[in-house]
Amino acid sequence: MPAVSKGDGMRGLAVFISDIRNCKSKEAEIKRINKELANIRSKFKGDKALDGYSKKKYVCKLLFIFLLGHDIDFGHMEAVNLLSSNKYTEKQIGYLFISVLVNSNSELIRLINNAIKNDLSSRNPTFMCLALHCIANVGSREMAEAFAGEIPRILVAGDTMDSVKQSAALCLLRLYKASPDLVLMGEWTSRVVHLLNDQHMGVVTAAISLITCLSSKNPDEFKTCVSLAVSRLSRIVSSASTDLQDYTYYFVPAPWLSCKLLRLLQCYPPPEDGAVKGRLVECLETILNKAQEPPKSKKVQHSNAKNAILFEAISLIIHYDSEPNLLVRACNQLGQFLQHRETNLRYLALESMCTLASSEFSHEAVKTHIETVINALKTERDVSVRQRAADLLYAMCDRSNAKQIVAEMLSYLETADYSIREEMVLKVAILAEKYAVDYSWYVDTILNLIRIAGDYVSEEVWYRVIQIVINRDDVQGYAAKTVFEALQAPACHENMVKVGGYILGEFGNLIAGDPRSSPLVQFNLLHSKFHLCSVPTRALLLSAYIKFINLFPETKATIQEVLRSDSQIRNSDVELQQRAVEYLKLSSIASTDVLATVLEEMPPFPERESSILAKLKKKKGPGAVSVELEDGKERGDYLSHSNGSSTPSPSADLLGLRSTAPASGATPSAGSLLVDVFSEAGPSATSAGVNDDGFLRFVCKNNGVLFENQLLQIGIKSEYRQNLGRMYLFYGNKTSVQFVSFNTTVSCPGELQSHILQLEPLVEGGAQVQQVINIECLTDFIDAPLLNIKFRYGGALQNISLKLPVTINKFFQPTEMAAADFFQRWKQLSQPQQEAQKIFKASHGMDTEVLKAKLLGLGTALLENVDPNPENYVCAGVIQTKAQQVGCLLRLEPNAQAQMYRLTLRSSKDTVSQRVCDLLAEQF
């Protein structure tokens, strides 16, 4: 039996809850709920006026139903009525309902605000508190507009009761956080600071949260709070454990207030006033001393509260970063905790030490704990603690211990939890690069990474090792030798094959002198892996082969034989087939000189931020990566290689043969040759002139010619990752006269944000210029950004407006799932507005491969063996916007006889379903 509720038991409610609990199945529960909803609805609609008690009871039932996870679409009005009841419990339930089921129904908000206004002016402290709670719970802009002026007055008025002051302070904080522009600073602000001196500890505790927030935003206006906070802290720290009565928590005086005071001080630099500073240092020392005293209670609450203050004090010491003495003491204290039997304390010690490691005063002291931390990494039972240990090792790494730390992390990787492997791999890769004295160690480390955790080595990591090898000629021979050896292993990870293929293709000649690694041996070794690899890797290997033909003419016949074989030249994969055909042709028609120029060694990569570091930052959020790459060590991002020819897809083309627009890179003659002979942009693509049509052509592809007229050709290449996109526009001047005042602007709908790098205003005749546009998708959208191009050609002003082919589907991340998952999600998205459907006539052929390519181009994952009918296609993906992720499921049912399609989209957002459906319906 549950304890009988005091005072106002609502029997009907208890019966209902009990019924629900007795339901044996979800269906029975839904049935019971529907019955109840019908009952409540009829009571609310009935002629008989309900008394307050019944109203309260029904509203409370609705609330219960809502909290069970069901939608509630009525009862709001009755809840609002309860607000104006003069019975406390009725009012209270009304407010609870409003707080939980906020509704931006403006009509209702006005009524609610009215009721709140009445209660605020009632001078009844209990009613005032209820009203303040409601404002804080809802915290909407409308409420801020209505009450942001009134609450500061209540807060600082002399006759306000303490409990109301407390609520007013936190209510104001909530409004300030939600709508800072509506909370105006004024005469009240100085009086708020003095609440730190209030006699009532509860008032100080509540007010300090507000003061801390205001101080962090307006430090100058609130700086008088520093000395007040120090003296308050000093009084608490020096008080006996019983002095503060009710505010002593398990023998610790006012732990919440102490922590808040220490946190407030972290908004400011160390106090300038010597006396204040002396007093504060004294406090901090007392706190550190207390940690060494025997506990006053064995209860965990006692030690938690005490240590909470200690950790907050250490945070402040680290924040000041100016008292070597205190820093070393803090570090020693944390060192003790590293070996504490409480897992929580070990966790927090590892976490705090991470920040301590970045201080020059304490970095060395942190390093002395390396063995303990390594041990934690090896022996902690809890993965979240091991994760903190790995973070700390990363933070304490420097030139002196890098080899040890990297070796430990590598050996930990062999058994590491799957959830943290990828991050560990990134960290090892960064440390190895940052502290590499000789690059052979770096190459060894990365190859070890691939060997141990190949599945977790992301593109960024293996791109990076290639960038570094290409940029450093002292390591190229070693790298070639090492990958050659690594590839000898009977089973090696595909990433190893990629790195091996790339490096041997570039630098295989450096080890070709040794008969054990003669050109043919190298080729046979690579080719022995070929058939086990995925399409992107095979594509890369084919590029390596053509590079071999250039490096070692003696392999030409063998390689041509391979390229000519049916499995290559008739490969069902377009990309592989195209490469085989092109490379075969290239190797047979081009002269040695042309071949040498086209296939010359990759130029060094431009110096940029490491793509790995960027990835780690993204994973951990800004600020989490304290290690910055040293100057001169930063190297180019493989993805945005200056050649302008790389694409982000896994089949990243080594040679840039697929780029539609000529590369603006090193060798113009070779570039134009490639484009002339091999350009993917066939006649059909280049003749496209009308933009709207052009826009739709890019829904399922990212590269091609966007626009062309007599004067100007615009090629486009774009890459998307999560909610970010980067678009390269290539403006080609088709005339022999220069364009002047060449100017481009992009106007984006509000849901997108764009950043465009401006161009020089002159485009020479026959030249091509490249422009980069970065795009961020904030939330889902319909309208595409508009590109406006203006220039003068022979004195005449040209003005072209184009829709940029940025469509919502570009931000898809494919999602693989099994049939069961798919149908489960499909059912979950069963509300009518979540679905969009179109039945339309085929306007192109209904070829399977073409359809598949288009669906893949859409950005979703094409799911096999899901739809019972093999003729149908189903896809899944998640649209990534800054505001939210929208899961999206798709089904396409072709009817070859009728030459019709039925397309069905389901997603969690109606606008997305509709938009994707509209876009895709134009594609078939």
Place this chain on the structure above:
Amino acid sequence: MLRFLLLFSRQGKLRLQKWFTPVTEREKKKVIREMTLMVLARPPRSCNFLHWRDLKIVYKRYASLYFCCGLEDQDNELLTLEVLHRYVELLDKYFGNVCELDIIFNFEKAYFILDEFLMGGEILETSKTAVGIAMEEAETLQEVTPPPPPPPLTHTHGHLSLTHLPKYVNMFSVLFTDNGGVYE
């Protein structure tokens, strides 16, 4: 500040949810699902803290109930554990030997007690006495204008067969042990 507080059973049934910032219903469901999955999967005597997205997660089990909250980066994990503990103490003080069923059947009270203790995700009042007084004042207020006297919860009523429920376990009696009561 706390971003949210969730109470759920060992079976993953949500018993109380409090959101201190505006969150869409969809997002709420997602967070609840992820929290229950993540926390329930943790072996006993693990550390009480986790990192999740950009939040710190602090959780603790009391008998059959998990108390779990998400806090911002600069918040103090240890003190948050004590926020949870103080909340349990307050519930216990109000209900007297609080158990999961009290929270199920008197969910509105559990919300009211929370409101006296936290506001906007910050500590409003840490004194147990002060919160107690606030709750009592509310009780007194309702006695001034009493509602129709509620029939006591008894077994005699047809629908109300609470006796089938397995024995519940008081949260305090097993404060730090893992052998909580099992029902459902």
